[in-house]
Amino acid sequence: MAEARIIDGRPIAEQLQAQVAAEVAQLKAEHGLTPGLAVVLVGEDPASQIYVRSKGEKSLAAGMHSVTHRLPEQTTQEALLALVAELNADPAIHGILVQLPLPKHLDQGPVIAAIDPAKDVDGLTTINAGLLASGLPALTPCTPLGCMIMLRETLGSLSGLRAVVVGRSVLVGRPIAQLLLQADCTVTIAHSRTKDLPAVCREADILVAAAGQPQMVKADWIKAGATVIDVGINRVPFRDPVKAAAGKTKVVGDVDYKSAAKVAGAITPVPGGVGLMTVACLLKNTVTAAKRIHGIEG
């Protein structure tokens, strides 16, 4: 059987980044509007620092106004809320991203809730979840948005296709299901309580694995020719006992990629797939937010 087409995240993300840059240039030229993104990082988490640097660099590269607020580990809830309020009020800022996780002494819920929903480019507020659930224009979490862009790039119209989402997390599974429904798929949400999960997965023309279980989805869970989107990012020990003993780890998805690629029609790799889309989607959301705030159509 032919190997699946690999849905490479890099060119799709680069294309989106270029589209965002072009749109930013147009907004500047036609409306005198420079979309602005504020990223807030509290503390010294090394992974968060890498993400935040990348968001800052790529927003600048797209021609956007970009501000990164680095607050010390011991920042108080009040100080963080005050910064969010300031950014809500700042007309140069159209997108606010508070990098998660926050240090443990801070309460994440009220911080997210304090972000103006119109500037909530991470799509985390209850209002944006409600708009999405109601089929209304929302700011959508970046990973689900990235999945949809990859699917449209691969399949064109998704109308009438059967989509199965494995996983019902608030940040990934549920919003992806909403977006697939909006794209006129027949959508099934499966999860840990689902009976005969392999059989449910085999119904899918589009299978989205977002369960957080390393290599859970096997080849025989996949309908021949289906498109498989692997949202999982799981760090596991190497199989090689020498490397494993040395404490070396690698990143795998929720799909058993090697065997799945022999059955699927198209599949995203991990790493190199959905994960690469996130920052470009954040920039796209910031442009969307800027346009909506200024009542610019299209």
Next chain:
Amino acid sequence: MAEARIIDGRPIAEQLQAQVAAEVAQLKAEHGLTPGLAVVLVGEDPASQIYVRSKGEKSLAAGMHSVTHRLPEQTTQEALLALVAELNADPAIHGILVQLPLPKHLDQGPVIAAIDPAKDVDGLTTINAGLLASGLPALTPCTPLGCMIMLRETLGSLSGLRAVVVGRSVLVGRPIAQLLLQADCTVTIAHSRTKDLPAVCREADILVAAAGQPQMVKADWIKAGATVIDVGINRVPFRDPVKAAAGKTKVVGDVDYKSAAKVAGAITPVPGGVGLMTVACLLKNTVTAAKRIHGIEG
């Protein structure tokens, strides 16, 4: 084949009404709290007048504080918004229901949005849709809530069952799907773009018909023994040509009841099924809202 068990809405609604009355009595006795419902009716729509009267009577019968505001047809948007603001601020009121549809000169969206989400007992605000979509405690629209109570009454635990919802309306199909997911069903949302809808429906242990298409769901769309919840309320002419010629109409559901009842394990009739649950669910929501506002558990 044995006929399906009929899921009669009347005793289930009466039982719920009695539970609400008992809970109201307990809240009065233990917390000095009387749940209060305000119903707002603008204009003279005859159907709305019947609904509003029923809501007022049943809330009084449950021992609740109950106020009905009847505003003239020509009420302005400003006057209606001012009343909503007054009810939001009124500590004796825990539930606010603005009877829809509003007269055409009024803009429904801003009126709904003005209702305090904590008092939104119709579950129509974006915040409540977002809470529901995020699996958090929400005030849920009454018809979906009624469907869930009927299902639990019929089946007990729903965990692991396959549920198919036909229809993706914001008021019915989408919230029912969310509630079924919360009850640990594997949930499929089907709609007008679904391919081979009969085959998708035949996967269902629980089939919820909420498409607004008279008698669309046929017997051979139903898996033997499945539980069928018919949310449709469609007014159609009588088949009898004499009655039809006289302009007489009857109400039918989205399911072809007579033939479906020969295949299903249990089925709600129309009329006499889901429709009877709505007012009791409204009262239940009002009690839930009163308890949450006052921080009373359980």
